[in-house]
Each structure stands twice: as structure tokens, then as C-alpha cells.
Amino acid sequence: MIDGDSAPTPGKLEQLRAQVSRTYQHWLDRSVIYHTGRWVGFGVLLGVYLLRVYIIQGWFIVTYGLGIFLLNNFIGFLSPQVDPEMDGPGLPTASTDEFRPFTRRLPEFQFWHSSTRDAASTDEFRPFTRRLPEFQFWHSFRPFARRLPEFQFWHSSTRGVLTALVMTHFSLFDVPVFWPILLVYFVVLFFLTMKRQIKHMIKHRYVPWNWGKAKYRGGDGGTPGFDNLAHAPKGTPAKQSLYVYRLHRATGTMTLLTVDNTLENPAFFRYHPTKNVLYACTEDITKDNLVAAFAVSPVSGELTHMVSRSAMGKSTCYLTIDAPADHMLFCNYWDSVIGTMPMKPCGMLEDVSVKLEPPKRVVARGISDHLANRQSEPHAHAIVLDPFFGRVAFVPDLGDDDIKQHLYDEKTGTLTPTCTIPCGPEGVGAHGPRYICFHPTLNTVYVINELSSTVSVFEFNANIAETLEAGSSKSTLRLVQNISTIPSAFPRKLNTCGRICIDPSGRHVLVSNRGHDSIAVFAIHSDTDACGEGGKLSVVSYTHTRGKTPRHFQFDPSGRYLLSANQDTDSITLFNFDPDTGALGFTGDVYDCPSPNFVCIREPHTTGRRQPGLP
Secondary structure, X not given: OOOOOOOOOOXXXXXXXXXXXXXXXXXXXXXXXXXXXXXXXXXXXXXXXXXXXXXXXXXXXXXXXXXXXXXXXXXXXXXXXXXOOOOOOOOOOXXXXXXXXXXXXXXXXXXXXXXXXXXXXXXXXXXXXXOOOHHXXXXXXXXXXXXXXXXXXXXXXXXXXXXXXXXXXXXXXXXXXXXXXXXXXXXHHHHHHHHHHHHHHHHHXXXXXOOOOOOOOOOOOOOOOOOOOOOOOOOOOOOOOEEEEEEEOOOOEEEEEEEEOOOOOEEEEEEOOOOOEEEEEEOOOOOOOXXXXXXXXXXXXXXXXXXXXXXXXXXXXXXXXXXXXXXXXXXXXXXXXXXXXXXXXXXXXXXXXXXXXXXXXXXXXXXXXXXXXXOOOOOEOOOEEOOXXXXXXXXXXXXXXXXXXXXXXXXXXXXXXXXXXXXXXXXXXXXXXXXXXXXOOOOEEEEEEOOOOEEXXXXXXXXXXXXXXXXXXXXXXXXXXXXXXXXXXXXHHHOEEEEEEEOOOOOEEEEEEEOOOEEEEEEEEOOOOOOOOOOEEEEEEEEEOOOOOEEEEEEOOOOOEEEEEEHHHOEEEEEEEEOOOOEEEEEEEEEEOOXXXXXXXXXXXXXXXXXXXXX
């Protein structure tokens, strides 16, 4: 054994091999997203090989071997990741079979011990958790998971063709053979193999592709589509729009408790600060959207619809509750309408009392027009109150590329515009501000810029905020830093940012990258020498989310776990988080959820009784 500290320095040959390996892996990783280009290149390479064999009239045995290899890869590409006929050993079915004693998954002694212990246990009830929950078994769409994924199929096949091409330069491999016999063998083998594969598909009722499975554009019995959204998800439209899970912190796992389909395309959640009430808004560019309130059972997770109110605008995307919980502030992305609606002490919502429309009217005709010209008109993306006094409201406007500052009156819920603030350095292109968040202890504000893939760091001036009056044009924010959310070499045009948040310890800022498909972690530096510029950031890491397009992510209240909503791969992935180092570690747990776009994790409120329970 060689100790890590005393290991010899690698030689030049080993260093060269490592350098070549890193370079090869770098270009291989960059090729992942170019599906068509990769397969066109494979086709050209295979054509060159076949042309060479035809011209020189040799190496037919190599060609036969290559054909068998490619056929084997193709069968792996068509086969499911878990084969029902091969998942575990079989049992004897006839008296002539050899004796194989039955081996239990849970041996008799462990069965007795577990049953005896659990019967006397005072632990909380833990229901049976299935490998495939009943709802997921019933759900009509389950993406086809291949035994040999597409990229591995291409990579292995390309290497096989290259190997065969090299072999044709050595006469050693040119074994004399009557090639028509090999051709007949291969054709027969191909048809027999495909016949068996097709029978397997029919027997287990699956098809080896996802085309058509997710194209529910409405009209299929109530399943909503994506044509009415301001963006273009590639995931699966869900028949149930809300999923409720219980997060088990002791094991880092989740259990699906219930589903709900009251709302179509919910886009954002907000939980009441003192009541077990969940608020959700719908997302639709064709009509005025809704803000709904649900009573949440802290025991079963059941959602009971209480009320829905019109947001008087299209594509509602953000909700904020003011400090007294007297008003709900909302933001409509499509027409940039913001406003407030009163809240009753019980958490019920009333009709909109304040509505503020943008000076410039939004005229986008549809999703294609919007995506091509989204910075030609206003598109408010969030509305956030300052946590110091609750009297300044900030609205990041992706379309106008600025942050709009408003004076907010808690008593009446009115919003009065004061000034606009640049969301990043000027003269460097579009930024597209999306969300804004305040540090819990520092006078620092972080803004995520969706289009430029950057975080803008601002100093918040509490003195100006406290004395701000209607008609004032003073800004409460001052830009102190702008930092990229993706590696410097990654093309910015391939990425847009999703969410930004500060971890519960207050030591790190995290941002999701859609395209780079990662969560970037930044360290917060509170001991900056420059006066008033604490809270600057430095990159800690980029962690792949194990899924595509992480539109949203969320910490659990303890800050130990993070859930990523991967919108385009129909999955929620679970990570561990270390607040000391900022390290994210994938737990290996992936949960199926059709096109998830928001995650809300809250501990149910247990207080609120007027008197203790009587004995």
C-alpha cells in the first residue's frame, strides 16, 4: 500500500496519458447536446468503412463481427432498463429442474425479529413504501428508460466502427471466407433477434420511444397542454397538477401522500406564515389567471380548496405576503400587471383591491412572438418587499431589463412607483432580471439575471428605505458586483437562469442554470474590507442536477436537503447540502413528477390553540 502523501510523482508518459484522457473527455462532454451532428458523423464514418471494404474486397470477417456488435448495441438501445423477465433469479418450474432452495429476501428470523420489534415500537407509523407507487403505476405516461442510453449507444458504436476501420489496415485480420454465407447468417440472425425483441415489447406492453407520449395539448379528457404558457417546456403535461410529498429527514427520502387537480398549470406557491394554508397561482397567457388558497392537513397532507380569486392579469408568476399578513401581492408576467388583494385573518383571499398596469402596453401575439421579442415590452417577473420596514416593493422586469421600485402601504395595499434601477452593468447586453432576494442579516440584495446568466449584488440603503416618500426618485440599491453563474467557457446562449436563494445558514447563494443543467453555489463574504460592500460572492462549485432544466429548487427548513425540479425530464432529484463547505451531494434519489416547475417545502404549523387540550 502506498500512502497518499508519499506516492511517487507520475512520469511524463503517465502525465501525457492523463492529459490526453482529459482532453478527450472534454470534447466528448461537449458533443452530448448535438444529437443530429453526432449521428450524421457516425453515418459518414460507417459509409467510409463500407466503401473501403467494398473497394478492397476483403476483411469480410471483420465486417461480420462489426455487424454483430452494432446489432447487440441496437438491441440494448431498444431494451428497457429493467427487464421483467430478467429482474432476479427464476424458480424451478418442473420436477426435472435442478434443486435450488428458495432464498427469501427477508429470512425467517429477521421476519420474526422485525415483526416482534415493530409491534412493540412506539415510533410513528411508517406505511409500506412501494418501489413503484400505486399512482405512478396507474399514471398513463412513463418515459422509456433504455438499457443502453442514446449517447452510450452512439459512443460505443462509433468506437466499434473506428476499431474495425483500423483493423482493415492489417492483413492478419483478413481471414479468407465466403462472404455470401456471412451475409445470410447475419440477415437470419437480425430477423430472429428482432422477432424476439418485438415479442418482448408485445408481451410487456411497451414501445422503445417517447414520441407522442407527452404531446397532450388538451382535448384528451382534461389533461392541460403547454400551448398557453409563456415558455416552452419539454416535459410531460400532468393529469394531476399538484403533488404532495412527506420528506423524511432521518432517511432523506420522500413519500407521495396525495395529488390534486383543482388548478391548471400552477406556477408558484406561497405558504401562510402562521396558518396551514397554501396559496398557488395559475399560469396562462390567454386569460386572466387565478390565485387559489388551500387548507393543508398537517397529518395527511390533504389539500382542501378554500377560494380562488382573479389576478386580473395573464400568466401569474409570483406571490408575496406582507408582514402583517393583511395583503397578498401578486405579479402577472405576460401583461406585467401587479397588484394586491386583501387577506382575512383566517387566510381567505378577497378580490383584488389594487391593480397597477405598465405604462407601455404588452402586444405580444403568442409564445413564438414573445420568445423572439421579450425585451421589446415589459414583463414583470416577481414582487418582493424589503424585510426591514416592509414599505419598499421591488419588481424585477425581464422585458424592460430593470428593477422597478415602488412605495408600499401596508394599511391600504397601494403601490406607488418611485424609480427604476439598472439590474446590472450597463452596455454589456441584455440581463433579464428574474428574481430578487435579501440576505437575512447583511444589507445585501441578490438579483438573478435570467438572460445574461449572472448574479448582481447590491447594497441596500436602509436609511433611504425608511424615509422614502411618494414622488421621490431615490434608489435604495447600489450595484457592487456582477458575477457569472456558469463556467466562463460555456456558451451563454445555451443557458438561462432559474431560481436564486440563500441557504438557511446565510453563508451561500445558490442559483439554478437551465441549459447547463446545474446548481451554482457561491460563498458569501461578509468580511469585505470595502465599506458597504459586504456580501460579495465567489464561486464554490457547479453541481449537475441529474435532470434537464432545473426551473426551481428548494431547501428543507433544516438546510440539510435540497430538492431540484427538473422540468424537461419529469423528475425531482434530492441532494445533501453541507453549509460549512457549500458542497452539494446527490443522494441517488429521483422521484417521478410530470414537468415540475416549483417546489415548496414547509413544516406544518402546530400552534394556534386558544387553550391546551383537557386531560
